[in-house]
Amino acid sequence: MIKKRILIAAIFALFFASCQKETLNVSNINNQEKIPIEQSDGLIALGKQLEDPYALKNMKKAYSNLKSTKSGTPDVDIQPTHLYLRFLPKNEQEWSILKSDTSIVLYDFPLDYEIINLGTYYHDPSLPDTVITYQYCVVPIGYEIPNVQNELLYEVYIPSIEDTTTLKGSSINQFLAELEYESVRMTGNLTESNFKNTKGLLPSKWTPKGIITVWDDLIGIYIPLVQASVHARWFTHIETDLTDGRGYFQTSQFRYEVNYAIKWERADYDIRSGNFLQAWYNGPEQKGDWNLNIRNGESVMYATMHRAAYKHFYGDNLGIKRPILIDGSKTKICYIDKEGTGVFWGDWSAGGILPDIKIWGKNSSGNYKPTNQIFGTTAHELGHQSHSQYTGNNQFWQTSKIIYESWADAVEWALTNDEYHKLGNKYSVATAINYNHIYNNHNSWPFVNDKAYSPIFIDLIDNRNQRVLFGSDYPNDLITGYTLSYINSNILRNSYGLSSLLDAIKNNKITSVTDSDIDELFALYW
Amino acid sequence: MKTIINILAILILISLNSCIKEYETTTYFYINNNSSYDIKMVVYNTDIALLGYNNDTTINLQVGENFNYFEIIKGENSPASFPFGASSDSVEIYINDSIIITYKQKLRYLDNNKNNILSIDSYNGKKEKEDLYKYYYSFSNEHLDSLLDKY
Numbered sequence: 001m002i003k004k005r006i007l008i009a010a011i012f013a014l015f016f017a018s019c020q021k022e023t024l025n026v027s028n029i030n031n032q033e034k035i036p037i038e039q040s041d042g043l044i045a046l047g048k049q050l051e052d053p054y055a056l057k058n059m060k061k062a063y064s065n066l067k068s069t070k071s072g073t074p075d076v077d078i079q080p081t082h083l084y085l086r087f088l089p090k091n092e093q094e095w096s097i098l099k100s101d102t103s104i105v106l107y108d109f110p111l112d113y114e115i116i117n118l119g120t121y122y123h124d125p126s127l128p129d130t131v132i133t134y135q136y137c138v139v140p141i142g143y144e145i146p147n148v149q150n151e152l153l154y155e156v157y158i159p160s161i162e163d164t165t166t167l168k169g170s171s172i173n174q175f176l177a178e179l180e181y182e183s184v185r186m187t188g189n190l191t192e193s194n195f196k197n198t199k200g201l202l203p204s205k206w207t208p209k210g211i212i213t214v215w216d217d218l219i220g221i222y223i224p225l226v227q228a229s230v231h232a233r234w235f236t237h238i239e240t241d242l243t244d245g246r247g248y249f250q251t252s253q254f255r256y257e258v259n260y261a262i263k264w265e266r267a268d269y270d271i272r273s274g275n276f277l278q279a280w281y282n283g284p285e286q287k288g289d290w291n292l293n294i295r296n297g298e299s300v301m302y303a304t305m306h307r308a309a310y311k312h313f314y315g316d317n318l319g320i321k322r323p324i325l326i327d328g329s330k331t332k333i334c335y336i337d338k339e340g341t342g343v344f345w346g347d348w349s350a351g352g353i354l355p356d357i358k359i360w361g362k363n364s365s366g367n368y369k370p371t372n373q374i375f376g377t378t379a380h381e382l383g384h385q386s387h388s389q390y391t392g393n394n395q396f397w398q399t400s401k402i403i404y405e406s407w408a409d410a411v412e413w414a415l416t417n418d419e420y421h422k423l424g425n426k427y428s429v430a431t432a433i434n435y436n437h438i439y440n441n442h443n444s445w446p447f448v449n450d451k452a453y454s455p456i457f458i459d460l461i462d463n464r465n466q467r468v469l470f471g472s473d474y475p476n477d478l479i480t481g482y483t484l485s486y487i488n489s490n491i492l493r494n495s496y497g498l499s500s501l502l503d504a505i506k507n508n509k510i511t512s513v514t515d516s517d518i519d520e521l522f523a524l525y526w
Numbered sequence: 527m528k529t530i531i532n533i534l535a536i537l538i539l540i541s542l543n544s545c546i547k548e549y550e551t552t553t554y555f556y557i558n559n560n561s562s563y564d565i566k567m568v569v570y571n572t573d574i575a576l577l578g579y580n581n582d583t584t585i586n587l588q589v590g591e592n593f594n595y596f597e598i599i600k601g602e603n604s605p606a607s608f609p610f611g612a613s614s615d616s617v618e619i620y621i622n623d624s625i626i627i628t629y630k631q632k633l634r635y636l637d638n639n640k641n642n643i644l645s646i647d648s649y650n651g652k653k654e655k656e657d658l659y660k661y662y663y664s665f666s667n668e669h670l671d672s673l674l675d676k677y
Contacts, residue, residue: 341549364657441600444606448599450600
């Protein structure tokens with residue numbers, strides 16, 4: 001196939017040579033067929049270093065080649081458009097400075113290396129495990145570089161019409177395409193797949209796009225992965241997009257193949273593999289659509305945590321305070337691929353010592369937890385963060401356990417139910433339409449040893465009375481009609497313990513609720 | 527230098543004690559049919575993740591078979607107190623499609639039968655570790671023969 005392609009290109013080249021005295025150099029095509037590799041959990045493994053066709057030195061050389069072989073090549077002063085940098089943040093604060101700059105795209109692996117194992121995280125093997133790994137990025141010329149130790153790896157030239165002001169008309173596109181082609185050819189990065197769907201001599205431009213879905217255990221189908229950050233990258237040429245409500249993404253155009261990836265990160269949160277490493281889904285290197293169904297391993301956990309975090313930070317969070325950190329840093333949500341539950345570190349983490357939140361993915365038998373439980377635990381821990389950001393750190397740590405755990409349980413219950421009710425209606429799945437989040441002690445309390453996870457806030461909202469359902473030893477819940485948002489705005493700030501909660505509810509009664517109803521609900525709590 | 531290290535150590539200790547760690551306790555239930563009868567159980571109003579909430583479920587246990595599930599209760603050292611969940615109402619036991627007994631939720635209906643499958647007291651079990659308990663219930667010929675005699 002490649003020989004046929006070369007022959008056709010050569011014939012075309014001869015044809016053009018006869019009338020224009022110009023040729024297209026088709027030598028140096030890399031005939032090594034790339035073997036597709038599947039993403040797997042674990043460390044990203046790098047192969048050999050490659051020559052970046054977008055490196056300024058290569059572009060200049062390509063230009064020189066064109067100038068010497070092709071008459072009519074315009075006089076252009078090739079200047080760098082971007083810088084390819086490597087940062088070495090000394091600590092979490094410095095890393096946070098970089099991450100909070102939404103105008104740059106950070107990678108924790110170098111961009112000019114072959115990827116031979118599409119893992120989910122990377123840490124430079126030359127650095128100790130305890131050190132934050134190098135952060136690579138491509139910044140435009142003129143960008144104010146943060147005061148974090150860095151080095152310039154090389155200057156970059158990304159051909160675009162805007163940067164070539166000396167040329168006009170259709171010749172611009174042709175020149176830039178030929179320049180890029182020559183640099184790609186010269187650096188040994190031209191492959192047969194680059195000619196996919198090509199009609200002319202040069203590889204055709206194309207648009208990276210696709211649909212990404214994630215499996216949900218409760219619904220039993222793949223659902224769209226919404227508002228995830230998808231990257232299409234070839235060396236130092238990077239384009240990104242957020243998936244829409246259908247899981248669809250579409251980046252700006254490329255002419256050559258791209259490495260697809262999902263970076264589990266948004267402006268206000270960052271999902272990590274373990275305590276310190278950025279979580280990724282590394283997709284294929286190809287010239288064509290990327291349609292992905294995420295179902296297994298750590299990736300479905302990252303995706304589910306992203307779903308819950310997105311709902312808390314940007315989606316329909318039922319009107320409660322969003323858990324955005326006041327200091328402007330990203331919330332570090334760490335996934336631990338072991339048996340365990342969840343941890344909220346509070347504002348101690350803002351000093352950069354620890355992650356903000358940790359979520360464990362496996363139950364006590366070592367199996368992965370169902371997605372509705374992971375969604376719920378993420379919503380619960382972010383419920384703590386929302387609470388602490390709303391009341392302030394000092395007050396939050398003075399609040400009794402029964403208040404902060406019962407509130408986080410109510411947030412978990414309400415947000416998870418809302419998520420599944422909406423999905424259930426969208427996909428006509430009765431299990432989801434009728435879902436009542438099971439991972440709380442609503443039906444067990446007070447027959448539990450640890451009474452801090454109580455249904456006191458859930459009972460203000462729901463219309464189920466445990467005493468009617470289960471008997472006289474359960475709370476008599478005559479109250480219904482409060483909303484999560486109303487409790488957050490009017491009751492939570494003044495609630496340190498059960499007594500102050502009782503007062504706050506009585507001082508903020510909604511229509512049809514009496515003091516007697518409230519006393520009755522609290523009767524078993526004293 | 528030593529003072530700085532001490533201060534840092536104290537700060538880290540304070541921070542470690544100040545996080546919120548969630549606790550949950552998983553309780554496994556193992557129901558074994560050690561009798562020589564094929565058994566059918568109809569459980570009303572289950573409340574466990576495996577069988578769903580407010581569900582009526584039929585479980586067939588042929589000779590030698592077992593049925594296992596687990597419940598998660600939030601909190602430290604908090605084993606599940608109610609087999610099939612707190613809302614579980616009653617369980618009908620069938621042999622050869624004939625009902626031989628109905629066990630009812632102990633707390634609500636004061637069903638103190640020593641073989642009540644809805645009562646944790648009828649199970650053998652123990653704490654395996656801080657967040658894990660295991661309980662076992664067994665159908666035996668002695669148990670079922672006595673019910674069939676009454677029936």
